[in-house]
Amino acid sequence: MFWKYFLFETKLMVRNRKNLFLGALLALFFPIFFFYYSDTEVETIESEKRSEQAMIEATFDSFPMSQEETPEGAEIHEIYLEQSSLVNYQLYYLAFVGLDETNEEYIENGLQLNELRLRTHELDNQGIPPQYIIPKEEVLQSNAFLQYALENQIQLEPDPFVATNYLIHAFSILSGLFFLLFMMISGSEILLYEEKHQTVMKGFPLSFMNKIHAKVIIHFLYMMVFLTAGIIVGGYIAAREAGLGNLSYPVMIFMNNDYVAIPALQYYMYILLAIALIVIVLYYTAALFNTIFKSAYATVLLALVIFYIPDLSLMIGWNTVWLHPIKVLDIAGVLSGNIAVQFGNEQIDYGYAMLWLAVFAIMIAGVLKLIQWRSYKVKLQSVEVHSSPTDC
Known part of the structure; x- marks a missing residue:
């Protein structure tokens, strides 16, 4: 039936x-x-890094001087100095070395950058304007991707x-x-x-x-x-x-x-x-x-x-x-x-x-x-x- x-x-x-x-x-x-x-138009890794560089510079310009006198503010300021150095290195790497399937140095650099960003979240991003804060979820996703890329040697920027x-x-x-x-x-x-x-x-x-x-x-x-x-x-x-x-x-x-x-x-x-x-x-x-x-x-x-x-x-x-x-x-x-x-x-x-x-x-x-x-x-x-x- x-x-x-x-x-x-x-x-x-x-x-x-x-x-x-x-x-x-x-x-x-x-x-x-x-x-x-x-x-x-899809954002490339290089354009993403240039945006991050511009955000770091804007953060320095807007960071309150009074905030640097506190322990947390001083640490955040130092962290952003390190972030600036790491992002500039990544831009140099992209311009003169290029990405392939063996980017261990670039990936390890990115993992260090993510550790610093997570640390600023632990410090509640004190003194940083909200529009310049990279969400914690994006940092964690980036970390998981870079860890996988490091272990499996994959291309970082496919078509x-x-x-x-x-x-x-x-x-x-x-x-x-x-x-x-x-x-x-x-x-x-x-x-x-x-x-x-x-x-x-x-x-x-x-x-x-x-x-x-x-x-x-x-x-x-x-x-x-x-x-x-x-x-x-x-x-x-x-x-x-x-x-x-x-x-x-x-x-x-x-x-x-x-x-x-x-x-x-x-x-x-x-x-x-x-x-x-x-x-x-x-x-x-x-x-x-x-x-x-x-x-x-x-x-x-x-x-x-x-x-x-x-x-x-x-x-x-x-x-x-x-x-x-x-x-x-x-x-x-x-x-x-x-x-x-x-x-x-x-x-x-x-x-x-x-x-x-x-x-x-x-x-x-x-x-x-x-x-x-x-x-x-x-x-x-x-x-x-x-x-x-x-x-x-």
Whole structure:
């Protein structure tokens, strides 16, 4: 029974113009984004170091003389003198030596620079204007990258437009609100479509939950096919235009309250597995909202409102921990550590996200099962009430 229903619903899904359009749009996102991304100006290591040099000079100009008389201020002043020397050396290295895969001296210099920056954070950056402070998270990410580069002898400045780098940026743009909106629109009529368009399967002897499972699986497979096609086409275009890149090149992720470097291939595996779980959660959510509100518009709108509740509560100064799991839907933000920094919750990492996504899937399926049970009880009571006079 389930298989017959599954095949019939699959045929309906393939003929659904709305989802065909959304699937094509999802697939086209990746090649379109590559052409946009390849036209953007990417900051080089040399331009980054020149910006750091200018920031250090501006810090010296604005550093209060009175601050130098305190022990902390004097130490910070000395640290910035050392930072200036190290950055100038790095600029000299870039100009006259150049970067290759054996940059031990340059990397060790960068690690010393990061140690000094972390020390200024320990001293609360006293006397330093906020606009000249490099965030601690950026320093830790740089440290993790340089440590990985030192141990594995990788190129410090690869082509940013190669397929491996481009896809990481594409996932970061796709993740979060855009992906949520896209999936909720595609699933906005996951149950309502059958009610609006009567088919021979209307009274098919299959349980409510099995019908939902079939529809979720079909929607999931349908959109994942388009997503995979988009990744392949976008990756092929990027590889043809700029090269494939290095699948072992490090990507910084936030994990266990620290920044760690993992190979690009492992990053893809992490994010694709999370995306698959997010899609399942969103389609079950759409089924739940369809069941309760009987409206495609309410399904999409309510999902958007729920997604933004943690941000709105943070804006009014009510940063409550039990709302944070909602933001795991932005998996690229979780992996980068941006969500953990935004909400001040160091627990938000990949493991935290996957755990909560699994919990959400089980909870939503449980609520749907409860709704089915209540509906069955109501119908049973109604039948008993109508049949009782006849029995008498």
